[in-house]
Amino acid sequence: MTTSTIDPTARKVPPLGGMNLTVLRIELMRMLRNRRTIIFTLVLPAALMLSFGGQAGWDDPVGSGNVGAYILLSMALYGAALTAAAGGSMVALERALGWSRQLRLTPLHPVAYIMMKTFVALVMGALAIGAVNLIGILQGKAEMPEHIWIAGAALGLVCTLTFAALGVFVGYVVPGENAMQILGPGLALLSFLGGLFIPLSQYAHAVRLIAYWTPMYGVAEVVRSPLTHELPWYAVVNAVGWFALFVAGAAWRMSKDTARV
Amino acid sequence: MTSATTVPAVRLSGVTKDFGNVHAVRGVDLELQQGEIVAFLGPNGAGKTTTIDMVLGLSRPSTGEVSVLGLEPRQAIARGLVSAVMQTGGLLKDLTVRETVEYTASLFANTRPVDDVLDRAGIAGIAGRRVAKCSGGEQQRLRFAMALLSDPALLLLDEPTTGMDVEGRRAFWSAIRADAESGRTVLFATHYLEEADQYADRIVLISHGRIVADGTGSQIRALASGRTVRVTLPGADERVTDAIASLGGVDRVEVRGDTVLVHAKDSDTVARYLLTETDARDLEITAKGLEEAFLSLTGDAAHEEED
Numbered sequence: 001m002t003t004s005t006i007d008p009t010a011r012k013v014p015p016l017g018g019m020n021l022t023v024l025r026i027e028l029m030r031m032l033r034n035r036r037t038i039i040f041t042l043v044l045p046a047a048l049m050l051s052f053g054g055q056a057g058w059d060d061p062v063g064s065g066n067v068g069a070y071i072l073l074s075m076a077l078y079g080a081a082l083t084a085a086a087g088g089s090m091v092a093l094e095r096a097l098g099w100s101r102q103l104r105l106t107p108l109h110p111v112a113y114i115m116m117k118t119f120v121a122l123v124m125g126a127l128a129i130g131a132v133n134l135i136g137i138l139q140g141k142a143e144m145p146e147h148i149w150i151a152g153a154a155l156g157l158v159c160t161l162t163f164a165a166l167g168v169f170v171g172y173v174v175p176g177e178n179a180m181q182i183l184g185p186g187l188a189l190l191s192f193l194g195g196l197f198i199p200l201s202q203y204a205h206a207v208r209l210i211a212y213w214t215p216m217y218g219v220a221e222v223v224r225s226p227l228t229h230e231l232p233w234y235a236v237v238n239a240v241g242w243f244a245l246f247v248a249g250a251a252w253r254m255s256k257d258t259a260r261v
Numbered sequence: 262m263t264s265a266t267t268v269p270a271v272r273l274s275g276v277t278k279d280f281g282n283v284h285a286v287r288g289v290d291l292e293l294q295q296g297e298i299v300a301f302l303g304p305n306g307a308g309k310t311t312t313i314d315m316v317l318g319l320s321r322p323s324t325g326e327v328s329v330l331g332l333e334p335r336q337a338i339a340r341g342l343v344s345a346v347m348q349t350g351g352l353l354k355d356l357t358v359r360e361t362v363e364y365t366a367s368l369f370a371n372t373r374p375v376d377d378v379l380d381r382a383g384i385a386g387i388a389g390r391r392v393a394k395c396s397g398g399e400q401q402r403l404r405f406a407m408a409l410l411s412d413p414a415l416l417l418l419d420e421p422t423t424g425m426d427v428e429g430r431r432a433f434w435s436a437i438r439a440d441a442e443s444g445r446t447v448l449f450a451t452h453y454l455e456e457a458d459q460y461a462d463r464i465v466l467i468s469h470g471r472i473v474a475d476g477t478g479s480q481i482r483a484l485a486s487g488r489t490v491r492v493t494l495p496g497a498d499e500r501v502t503d504a505i506a507s508l509g510g511v512d513r514v515e516v517r518g519d520t521v522l523v524h525a526k527d528s529d530t531v532a533r534y535l536l537t538e539t540d541a542r543d544l545e546i547t548a549k550g551l552e553e554a555f556l557s558l559t560g561d562a563a564h565e566e567e568d
Binding site: 008011012013014018020021022023026029030033034094097098099101102103104105106107108 | 268317318319330331332336337338339340341342343344345347349350351352353354355356360363364365366367368369370371407414
């Protein structure tokens with residue numbers, strides 16, 4: 001009956017666990033087509049930069065620059081964090097749609113998938129940081145040496161990974177498209193507490209003591225450290241600790257989630 | 262080339278799968294040859310889905326071994342040897358039809374050209390449409406296009422023709438049959454008995470995590486409840502019925518006036534005996550319906566477990 005059979009040894013496994021440029025292109029296109037993402041990535045941080053960047057005392061000196069530069073670094077981090085969290089929460093959404101299961105029926109390796117999503121989150125984070133920086137330059141108020149400008153942007157990009165992991169984590173805990181409704185206000189609150197919108201020195205002592213423990217505090221200090229030349233050890237512990245915690249949480253939820261969809 | 266010398270498309274040996282205290286699969290041995298069309302039949306919660314997940318490498322058996330074309334399931338997937346079409350989900354709504362196929366194609370080492378695949382699936386005309394805007398039928402075609410991209414040796418289908426009309430169903434199965442002739446093995450899960458009987462070369466019936474029957478549609482029917490041999494035999498007394506009952510494979514003998522009903526697994530022996538050794542006439546052999554066979558083999562409908 002069987003006239004031909006398929007020789008399994010003739011088939012090849014794709015290189016790099018299936019990662020390729022076509023997939024990266026389509027994934028980026030998806031992000032750029034998404035109106036909500038564009039608002040979070042480009043419009044909102046840029047608008048915040050415009051309104052906060054020109055507040056009274058913008059030209060007061062801070063470290064090797066001015067308050068304008070301090071605000072610019074903070075707003076860039078906020079925009080990148082929001083974008084990365086939005087991207088991260090899409091992982092859970094894709095899971096809910098059965099897309100992740102579909103991908104598991106292809107040669108795409110789970111590690112390659114995570115790498116790809118990380119790359120996309122970084123590109124989107126870079127766009128957010130770029131948008132804020134562009135507005136900052138056009139506004140002409142932020143002032144700091146060029147290398148600090150670059151170092152701040154680069155650190156901001158690295159710190160977005162924390163929030164990409166947070167996005168994945170929250171995306172799993174809060175199923176469906178509601179994740180962003182929690183992440184949006186949640187990140188705004190954390191940004192207030194972490195001193196992104198208002199410097200911590202303006203807070204009451206008790207509030208400050210709480211703020212030191214919140215996830216935005218550490219990364220904010222890290223990102224601004226090239227400008228301020230100040231980096232308390234507990235800020236570094238905070239940044240590393242929350243990163244580890246969110247990655248662990250995301251990994252835990254991902255491995256837990258064996259439900260068929 | 263004969264199928265005896267080639268590697269089986271699927272081999273499960275002593276496979277069990279537990280989820281905590283729930284024994285979803287309780288020891289399955291199964292071998293599918295290349296080019297077979299096999300129906301995987303069973304009520305909800307019988308262990309169909311769990312078994313298919315293990316063949317797809319989505320979960321590992323608690324004990325026992327699963328191999329696909331002689332490879333570990335994940336290895337077979339990485340080589341594009343296995344595809345599956347699920348009934349729902351598995352699509353990104355914000356991609357276009359073409360992007361979805363391109364995306365999937367780019368993940369494999371070798372695929373058929375995207376345009377060809379779109380064309381063959383009859384979705385070339387809607388290639389630029391967002392998946393969210395596609396009808397259920399168009400989405401199902403897209404799922405098939407994605408599954409056939411890598412020219413898989415094994416295709417797993419979950420309730421493949423749900424929602425198709427009669428015409429669509431017929432066209433679908435003739436396409437599947439053509440593929441099977443070129444060596445593709447098709448395993449489809451269904452709880453439509455008729456569909457299993459009509460289109461599969463072989464039916465594997467699973468219930469409570471065990472394979473309870475494995476054979477062609479008519480074999481399954483016969484297995485379940487045997488056949489009923491009905492004859493007109495006036496004056497059948499106890500001596501006659503005892504003689505019939507002592508034949509191999511006879512379950513029960515009923516006398517209703519001049520009519521004798523013999524329920525037997527081996528209806529041929531009974532028929533031969535009745536026609537040659539007695540005065541029986543008007544002999545009729547009826548098999549029970551597949552529906553009844555199914556119910557009697559899978560235990561009882563009231564016994565359904567949850568997945």
